[in-house]
Amino acid sequence: MSLLTVDNLSIHYGNEVAVNELSFTVEDGESVGLVGRSGSGKTQAALAMLGLLPGSATVTGRILLAGVDVVGANDGALDELRATRAAMVFQDPLQALNPFVTIGGQLRRILIAHIIASENEADVRVVEMLRRVGLPDPERLFHAYPHTLSGGMRQRVMIASALIAEPELLIADEPTTALDVTVQAQILELLDDIRDNTALLLITHDLGIVAGHCERMVVLEKGRLVEEGRTASVFSGAQHAHTQVLIDAAPRLDRGEVLSQVAGKEVLDIRDATVSYDEPGHGQLKAVQSLSVAVKQGETVAIVGESGSGKSSLVRAALGLVPLAAGRVAFCGNVLGSTVQSRPVTVRRNLQLVFQDPVGSLNPQMKVQAIVAEQLLVHGPGLSSEERGDKVVAMLKKVGLDDSYLGRYPHELSGGQAQRVAIARALIVEPKVLVCDEAVAALDGSVRKQILEVLSQAQSESGLSILFIAHDLAVVRSISHRVLVMYMGRLVELADSASLFTRARHPYTKALLEAVPIPDPTAAGGYATLAGEVPSIMNPPSGCAFHPRCPHAKDICKTTRPSVRELDGVTVACHRAEDI
């Protein structure tokens, strides 16, 4: 008998169907990927497997977990089932950990509540478990509180707490979505290594992860199973059109054209920019340090780095949202004031921003029409209201929305539609530069691809320059002419796409490239070549800030900060760039 049998499972919320007649199995020790876009019902199905759905859900069908029918089980039986038979790792580890209890306290509770170990044995087993998930200094961490840990360490703690009672099934719901790509690779590697005979049900929207880490996969669309099979055969010949759409939408680092450099005059020139914030009691936080980059007309420059690398601070300083501590920003040769208020209206019109959270960047109390038209009130004062209306309709059409959207409010839009509205709002005043701050990070693969297409079309039509922030190199590969890689507020590499993606000069760039999972079971990718995580920016390492994580570090890297220099047309800051 299978470890987990889901038979004809349906989940309803009133008239809304979340999961529709889903059936699949997970065998002992197997790893299965549950894949689908957001809203496809994959998390709902997973919660049902542990009896964690809210009371408002109506569940029909059968879920047999180690011989117990979860759907009809009472609370006592479910308690026993969770942790000892099956355990779950959630997307956001900070929300899943109790902030008032030490790491050790949370883990030993599991052992004691399920009478797996006595009080004395429990502590030993917890420390042992923390060591197994690769946490440094487990004895100290035992007494630490969750907020003192980094995101990656917290997720390791979650995995430890899920596995400590030695369950037969581990359900991981988007376990790496909130993490940086290099940490994601570490966590996935850990999940592979540590499981032994524990079966893994990995819920994800990222096909790259499934390709590298799951033996079988189940594809959901709108709550229905559309395809199931061995990962390799699904990737090589998807039977269902939706599966193929998902596979095609996954960004590929290993194939596809890269854009060649453009020749144009420089539109936006950031020179020696330094951004620092006052941290009361801690001194100054230097988010960006003497960094220079210029964007040419019609060019897309991608800015890539892990969270905390200062990429958002850099563009926000360029836009005048945060002041520059040193350096300058010039637009078409004119040096700009440091605050957005001090800049002339024409400059502000020409520098537009698209945010990461598409819904949060739209006023919930305004209709789409009013949101897009608002810019015209500032930058097109001569227009009559009909002219404004026509322009809004034309602009929305360009981003792929018809006029039925005019009267909608932001919460009536999907993430992708909301991001189109945000782009329409930015582009309606025909800016010269568009800054996209993680503009596609919150979107599903296929929607992400459409948004990127909207941006490149706008670029080819009007010669728009784009500064595109991303934490993932795979996303920017198809759209960027040049890529700037940042680490702890400094430039590590600035290169044209052709050189960067074929031969990265900096070990950090290289590690970022290798960490990206490739949506192809036959291709290599998703390697955790970097140990550890980004150090605290309040207390940066000596010399080259990257040296504690760098596999190529030598003595000079620990003492001397590498200067930014040119090497074969590539700007790089590394002592050992020649050898890499």
Add this chain to the structure above:
Amino acid sequence: MSAIRGAWRRVRQNRVIAISGGILIGVVLVAVIGPLVSPHDYLQTDFSNILHSPSFTGMHLFGTDDLGRDLFVRTLLGVQVTIIVALVASTVSLVFGVLYGAVAGFAGGRVDAVMMRFVDTLYALPFIFFVILLMVAFERNFFLIFVAIGAVNWLDMARIVRGQTLSLREREFVQAAQLTGVSFTRIIFRHIAPNVIGVVVVYLTLTIPQAILVESFLSFLGLGIQEPQTSLGALVDAGVNQMEGASWMLLIPAALLALILMCFNFIGDALRDVFDSRRSR
């Protein structure tokens, strides 16, 4: 449908709001129409009918007081005053409190600090002392009591709106508006104010009973409405003095005061549920 309109739909479907609102409207209608149709007026004394218990003879529905004045008319007059206090307090709190809080929160920095310290200073003034000071400085006046209550009531609202605005200011849609050069006034009115409306409405319905109580309290102390004008608080004060012989003088205005307060409190609680974003599905 916008969040506001969604909330409005839930307001209409809410039974608590419908019942409490209905009672309030009924009370207000009676308070306005009653004195017009009654054969008595609030000043007329009838020494042959002193401390007359409620009865239909002579149409003294709520009885008469120790000067023989008809309490039905006087009580309804008191309700009118109470409702006017509620309206004035809420208007001041709404217009001045919301704008003050929104400007302080959005402007931030030194402007915010100065504006909020001013609020703190007003808070620090002992309220009763403040009222007595007003009474001494100016002629005793019907409107002085409104000024006093209004002057205190907007403080809480300003603080609440400022807090909301501080978090809204960091929201991306406000940054987007700032970035492109949307004017300060337009940001306040189009982006900040509509997004604090839920909190404001809820808080407003909860400050109204507070204002009514303060007025009653002041009148009870003899600092509020002056004879021959009256309010529910003043009536309760008079009723307490006659409690042993003429209990209706105390019970009727006290019950009406309690009814009005309860209705406002119920509406406030129900609105808080309606505007709670976690329930907005």
